[in-house]
Amino acid sequence: MNRFRNTYKLFRLAIVFTLLSSCAEDFTNRPPEDAISLDTYYSTNAQVESATNGMYSRTWFQFHNKFFFAVAEVGSGNMYSGSSDVSAMRNFSLNGSDPELNQGWRSLWANIAQANAIINFLADRVGPGVDDAVLQNTIGEAYFMRATAYFYLVRLWGPVPIIENNLDYVSRPAINTNRIEDVYTLIESDYNTAIEKLYEKVRTSNYANNGHVSKGSAKAMLAKVHLYQGEYAEARQLAEEVINSNEFKLLGGPQVPNKSFGDLFTYPNNNNEESIFALQWVTDGNYGSASNCNTQFGISTAALTTSNASYGGVFAPSQDVLDLYEDGDIRKHETIMFPGDSYPNMKVIVNGTTEQVGFTVPAADQIGGQGAGAAIKKYCQGIVNGNATGPVDNWAMMENNTYIMRYAELLLIHAEAVLAGGSSTSDAGALASFNAVRVRSNQPALASITFNDIFLERRRELCFEGDFWFDLGRIPRAQATAIIAAQNRGNMFLEEHFTPDESDFYLDYPDNDVAKNPLLLADPVPYEFN
Structure with missing residues (x-):
C-alpha cells in the first residue's frame, strides 16, 4: 500500500496529532484556516489524490485501537476482557470519565474536522494542473468519511452536534446537540454527495488499486444507513445497484474460487475484491498509523x-x-x-x-x-x-486492513431489505444473496429465510468486526435486553450475567467535553440545513 505511505500534509497543525496527545481537546477544536497549507502542495493530481490518505488510518486509530472493540464487541457479548481499560461494557459500567471512551469520541470528531477542511477549503487551494475529476473524487472521499464518522456517532451517542464547517464555531464552542433524525439526514446527504463525486470502480485482483472508496462503497454504506432506519425500499434499491454493478465479489465464491473466507484477514489480501471500505494501516514509524x-x-x-x-x-x-x-x-x-x-x-x-x-x-x-x-x-x-x-x-x-464493510454484509443487507420486516421470504433474489454467504462458508442453502436467520448469519459472518452491538441497538429493546441478559459474560472459570437498562444502549458524553460544553446535556434541537 505504498500510496498510503505518503506524508499526510493536509494540516501543519493537524487535529490528528492532538488526538494522539495526552491533553484533552473538545470536539470543536479544529485546525485554524491559516494552518491549512494547500496552495503550494496541491498542485498536481497525485498530491490531491493523497490528501485523504491520513483519513484511512491515523484519524481512526484511537477509535479503532481499543474503543471500537471494547464497546462494539465486549458490549455486544462477542468478546470478553478482564482488562480494566477495555472491560467496562462487559457489565455496562462505562461512563464519561473513561479514557478510551474519550479517545473514541475525539477520534470520530477528528475525522469530521479533517473532512470538513477538505470539503470547505480544498477546491480553492488546488493548482491549475489538477483535473476536476480528481478534485471532485477527493472531496467525495471527504463526504464519505464525514458520513461514516457521523454514522458511528449517532449509533453510539444518539443526539450529537452537526458541524459542517468547524470555523463556524471558533467564537462559540458551546453547541447544542441535534436530533437523531437530523444527524441521519446529514449522513444520507453526505453519502449521496459522495455517490455523485466518487469514481466508479470494479474491484479486480490488482489489489493496490482498491484501497480508496468508490461510488459503490458509498452506495453500500448508504444502503446500510437506510436499513438501520427501516427504510427497506431504499436499502434494497441501493444494494441491488451495487450487486448488479459487479464491483465487489466474495472471496471463495464462484467469482474468486482460489481464495477463501480466511484469506480476507491476511496482509497479502488487503483491498481484495470483497472489501467495500477498509482502514488502511501503514507502518510508517509513527505511533498510531498501524493496527494493534x-x-x-x-x-x-x-x-x-x-x-x-x-x-x-x-x-x-x-x-x-x-x-x-x-x-x-x-x-x-x-x-x-x-x-x-x-x-x-x-x-x-x-x-x-x-x-x-x-x-x-x-x-x-x-x-x-x-x-x-x-x-x-x-x-x-x-x-x-x-x-x-x-x-x-x-x-x-x-x-x-480493518474492514468497516465487506460485500458479504451488503448481500445480507439486501436479503433483509427484501424481507422488509416480514415474517419470512422465499424471494429468489433475497435467497441468492443470503445463500451466497452461507454456501461460501460451507453451510447448506436455505429455501426460506426469516429475520432471525439473517440476524444470526450477520453475527456469524461479522463476529469481531464491530457490528453486533449496533445490530442489537436496532432491534426492539426488550428483545435486545433479553439476548444480552442470557449471555454468559464471564470467562471459563466464572459465569456472569448482566442486564442492560435503556440508558446503556447509548454512551455517556465524555466528562471533559460536557464541562466545556454543558449544552451536550440539553435537549437536542432541530438542525437548520442550508
Whole structure:
C-alpha cells in the first residue's frame, strides 16, 4: 500500500496529532484556516489524490485501537476482557470519565474536522494542473468519511452536534446537540454527495488499486444507513445497484474460487475484491498509523505467543460465541482459535525464544490471556513473517486492513431489505444473496429465510468486526435486553450475567467535553440545513 505511505500534509497543525496527545481537546477544536497549507502542495493530481490518505488510518486509530472493540464487541457479548481499560461494557459500567471512551469520541470528531477542511477549503487551494475529476473524487472521499464518522456517532451517542464547517464555531464552542433524525439526514446527504463525486470502480485482483472508496462503497454504506432506519425500499434499491454493478465479489465464491473466507484477514489480501471500505494501516514509524489487532487478539503465554509484542490477548472470545457456529462452518476455524486447532502457516514464538511456522492451539487452561479457553483468530496473523504478514513497527503493530464493510454484509443487507420486516421470504433474489454467504462458508442453502436467520448469519459472518452491538441497538429493546441478559459474560472459570437498562444502549458524553460544553446535556434541537 505504498500510496498510503505518503506524508499526510493536509494540516501543519493537524487535529490528528492532538488526538494522539495526552491533553484533552473538545470536539470543536479544529485546525485554524491559516494552518491549512494547500496552495503550494496541491498542485498536481497525485498530491490531491493523497490528501485523504491520513483519513484511512491515523484519524481512526484511537477509535479503532481499543474503543471500537471494547464497546462494539465486549458490549455486544462477542468478546470478553478482564482488562480494566477495555472491560467496562462487559457489565455496562462505562461512563464519561473513561479514557478510551474519550479517545473514541475525539477520534470520530477528528475525522469530521479533517473532512470538513477538505470539503470547505480544498477546491480553492488546488493548482491549475489538477483535473476536476480528481478534485471532485477527493472531496467525495471527504463526504464519505464525514458520513461514516457521523454514522458511528449517532449509533453510539444518539443526539450529537452537526458541524459542517468547524470555523463556524471558533467564537462559540458551546453547541447544542441535534436530533437523531437530523444527524441521519446529514449522513444520507453526505453519502449521496459522495455517490455523485466518487469514481466508479470494479474491484479486480490488482489489489493496490482498491484501497480508496468508490461510488459503490458509498452506495453500500448508504444502503446500510437506510436499513438501520427501516427504510427497506431504499436499502434494497441501493444494494441491488451495487450487486448488479459487479464491483465487489466474495472471496471463495464462484467469482474468486482460489481464495477463501480466511484469506480476507491476511496482509497479502488487503483491498481484495470483497472489501467495500477498509482502514488502511501503514507502518510508517509513527505511533498510531498501524493496527494493534494482531497483539490484542491471539495467544500470549510464556510457552506460546502469536505476537511480536511482550504482551497480548487483551481481548478474547466470549463464552457466548464458543458455540456460535454450526458443524462444518469454515468461519469457526478462521474466527476463533479452539484448543487442538492447527494453523500450519502462522509463525509463532514458543518458550519465549524459538520461532516456528505452524502450531497447534494448546489446552484451554494454557491459552492464557483472559481465561476464555480460546483465542481470537480473525485479524491475528502471527509474528512477522515476510509477505505473509507484512511489516511490523516498533509497537508490534501491523498493516493488515480493518474492514468497516465487506460485500458479504451488503448481500445480507439486501436479503433483509427484501424481507422488509416480514415474517419470512422465499424471494429468489433475497435467497441468492443470503445463500451466497452461507454456501461460501460451507453451510447448506436455505429455501426460506426469516429475520432471525439473517440476524444470526450477520453475527456469524461479522463476529469481531464491530457490528453486533449496533445490530442489537436496532432491534426492539426488550428483545435486545433479553439476548444480552442470557449471555454468559464471564470467562471459563466464572459465569456472569448482566442486564442492560435503556440508558446503556447509548454512551455517556465524555466528562471533559460536557464541562466545556454543558449544552451536550440539553435537549437536542432541530438542525437548520442550508
